[in-house]
Amino acid sequence: MNARYANPWYSRKSGGPGPEIYESSSEPMSHAGCVIYLRHEFGYPVYDVVLDGLCVAQRGSLAAAKTAAETKPWIERKWWKERLLKEAAASEV
Numbered sequence: 001m002n003a004r005y006a007n008p009w010y011s012r013k014s015g016g017p018g019p020e021i022y023e024s025s026s027e028p029m030s031h032a033g034c035v036i037y038l039r040h041e042f043g044y045p046v047y048d049v050v051l052d053g054l055c056v057a058q059r060g061s062l063a064a065a066k067t068a069a070e071t072k073p074w075i076e077r078k079w080w081k082e083r084l085l086k087e088a089a090a091s092e093v
Contacts, residue, residue: 001025003023003024003025003028003050004022004023005022005037005048005053005054006054006055008054008055008056008079008083009079023039024039026039029062031065031066031070032072033051033069034069035049036049036065045061046058046059046060047060047061049065054083057074
């Protein structure tokens with residue numbers, strides 16, 4: 001069964017980058033509160049770090065994906081902050 005998770009870098013206005021939803025048929029690996037999936041893009045391995053159904057980081061090796069899951073570099077990204085604000089506003093309703 002394929003895992004499906006959102007691509008935060010996708011823009012409906014510009015149509016890119018990448019698909020709106022990523023899919024992976026690899027065995028998921030849990031690490032540091034995230035799930036890591038392996039995909040192949042243009043013949044190269046891509047390790048997606050997924051949190052709550054959202055791809056929060058992409059790395060070229062499993063070791064780098066694990067490090068990203070541990071250090072959580074996306075916390076300071078604009079799209080992550082906007083998502084948290086949107087979730088907070090929705091929970092207040």
